[in-house]
Amino acid sequence: MVFLSVCLVLPMGFSSGESGADVQTSPPNILFVMSDDHAYHQLGVAGNPLIHTPNLDRLAHTGVFFENAFCTNSLCAPARATVLTGCLSNVNGISGNSEGKGRIEQIDPDLPTFPMLLQEAGYQTGIVGKWHLPHEPRGFDFISILPGQGLYMDPEFIQGGNRIKRDGYVTDIITEMALDYLSRVDREKPFCLIYQHKGPHRPFTPAPRHTDLYQDGEIPFPETFYDNFETRLVAGKASDMRLEESLERDYADLPPGLSDNDKKRWIYQRFVKDHYRAIQSIDEGLGRVLDHLEEKGLRENTLIVYTSDNGFFLGEYGWYDKRFMYEPSLRIPLLVSFPKRVASGQVINHMIMNIDYAPTILDFAGVAIPGVMQGESLKPLLLGRDVEWRDHIYYSYYENTWAMRAFEQSQLSDPSFNFFTAHRIGPHRGIRDDRHKLIRYYSEQDYWELFDLQKDPLELNNVYQDPDYANVVRRMTAQLSETQRLYKDVNTWEKLTLPDYN
Numbered sequence: 001m002v003f004l005s006v007c008l009v010l011p012m013g014f015s016s017g018e019s020g021a022d023v024q025t026s027p028p029n030i031l032f033v034m035s036d037d038h039a040y041h042q043l044g045v046a047g048n049p050l051i052h053t054p055n056l057d058r059l060a061h062t063g064v065f066f067e068n069a070f071c072t073n074s075l076c077a078p079a080r081a082t083v084l085t086g087c088l089s090n091v092n093g094i095s096g097n098s099e100g101k102g103r104i105e106q107i108d109p110d111l112p113t114f115p116m117l118l119q120e121a122g123y124q125t126g127i128v129g130k131w132h133l134p135h136e137p138r139g140f141d142f143i144s145i146l147p148g149q150g151l152y153m154d155p156e157f158i159q160g161g162n163r164i165k166r167d168g169y170v171t172d173i174i175t176e177m178a179l180d181y182l183s184r185v186d187r188e189k190p191f192c193l194i195y196q197h198k199g200p201h202r203p204f205t206p207a208p209r210h211t212d213l214y215q216d217g218e219i220p221f222p223e224t225f226y227d228n229f230e231t232r233l234v235a236g237k238a239s240d241m242r243l244e245e246s247l248e249r250d251y252a253d254l255p256p257g258l259s260d261n262d263k264k265r266w267i268y269q270r271f272v273k274d275h276y277r278a279i280q281s282i283d284e285g286l287g288r289v290l291d292h293l294e295e296k297g298l299r300e301n302t303l304i305v306y307t308s309d310n311g312f313f314l315g316e317y318g319w320y321d322k323r324f325m326y327e328p329s330l331r332i333p334l335l336v337s338f339p340k341r342v343a344s345g346q347v348i349n350h351m352i353m354n355i356d357y358a359p360t361i362l363d364f365a366g367v368a369i370p371g372v373m374q375g376e377s378l379k380p381l382l383l384g385r386d387v388e389w390r391d392h393i394y395y396s397y398y399e400n401t402w403a404m405r406a407f408e409q410s411q412l413s414d415p416s417f418n419f420f421t422a423h424r425i426g427p428h429r430g431i432r433d434d435r436h437k438l439i440r441y442y443s444e445q446d447y448w449e450l451f452d453l454q455k456d457p458l459e460l461n462n463v464y465q466d467p468d469y470a471n472v473v474r475r476m477t478a479q480l481s482e483t484q485r486l487y488k489d490v491n492t493w494e495k496l497t498l499p500d501y502n
């Protein structure tokens with residue numbers, strides 16, 4: 001494989017780039033925890049006064065809370081591939097969610113992933129929980145994963161080539177698997193455990209013990225709940241994102257006879273509360289895992305990362321789901337704790353992308369970061385060093401590109417084909433700095449948006465045509481082109497192949 005020639009494994013006992021008092025005595029253990037569709041602001045530490053996340057907050061307080069972490073393609077499978085490879089979708093090969101849709105996609109088998117490299121470096125490696133990629137996990141000694149999306153109650157897991165049904169609630173079972181793995185690790189070798197939840201993904205099912213949480217009172221409605229999309233044409237067309245149009249069928253107990261507005265408000269309350277409730281089990285599970293690591297004396301030398309694959313709209317713009325480059329979908333929670341090396345209680349506001357995780361983990365493990373990885377190690381930031389850092393982040397969403405192209409070329413005989421209509425959101429890409437965000441919907445008659453995040457943090461007012469912003473548009477358009485070249489995200493439209501409809 002290509003990457004073997006570039007994979008330089010440093011001897012165990014020394015970490016890269018360290019000297020003097022910084023020298024490590026043993027490589028760290030890695031615990032990578034990822035939930036599915038956990039929005040950034042659903043954290044106590046992010047300032048949410050309603051949600052109860054004592055253990056996520058505990059992780060932040062014993063480590064670092066990143067205020068500006070972003071995904072690069074807000075969708076489940078692409079985000080997972082990006083996390084593993086440190087590469088954007090256009091490089092790693094996973095551009096959309098593909099299971100059951102007739103597409104054959106996999107992570108480019110020549111690309112290294114951080115678990116593969118850690119395994120080669122002598123780590124014991126395991127993955128439990130959600131995987132959601134169309135091929136078997138590579139680089140793990142132990143695998144127990146949900147098939148596809150998996151089920152919330154009494155789910156099956158794929159383990160050792162067999163399907164094993166487990167009784168109970170999926171988040172609790174995945175936590176038990178993580179605890180079991182941790183109790184069995186060989187203490188003579190470092191471990192890397194990838195511990196990934198299905199929750200709080202749709203259908204947002206809480207554990208039975210949590211169904212009454214947040215029962216009293218009303219979740220405040222977002223300021224943008226009744227957005228009319230006056231200056232955002234593509235967003236205005238995205239009817240599948242609307243709560244009342246997409247989630248009605250999820251709730252058999254929706255009271256009959258409600259007006260459209262009351263229905264929208266009822267669905268909002270129910271779905272947001274269920275989302276919060278599903279996070280409760282994730283938080284409880286994390287608490288048990290942290291307790292276990294502390295009891296076993298493993299906490300100090302374990303690098304723990306908590307994140308979500310993508311952000312989520314929780315009623316903003318009257319929407320659920322993700323996909324768009326707007327803040328609720330773009331921004332992700334990111335907590336990092338490593339007591340032995342990283343000072344606790346830090347808040348870091350540098351702009352982070354999910355391509356940075358793999359390089360960071362390898363860097364702390366003392367394993368050379370392959371040149372093909374597109375992210376940057378966060379290690380200097382975590383160690384409090386003064387470093388040059390990127391001043392903008394990049395985003396590129398692809399799903400449905402092939403379907404839209406096929407439709408335009410009249411190759412789809414049935415325009416109501418399910419995959420085409422579901423979440424019909426055009427591919428788009430853009431950049432965001434600390435003040436502005438530029439988005440290009442390149443298949444929608446080349447439609448552009450510019451937001452002034454300082455004056456308009458809710459992104460309601462597209463100022464792309466405003467003469468006052470002409471210089472910003474000029475500068476950021478050039479910067480977008482440069483960034484596309486940097487990340488090799490050019491001509492993607494042509495690279496995508498059409499599915500076989502027969």
Ligand SMILES: [Ca+2]
Nearest residue numbers: 036037076309
């Ligand atoms: Ca997701």
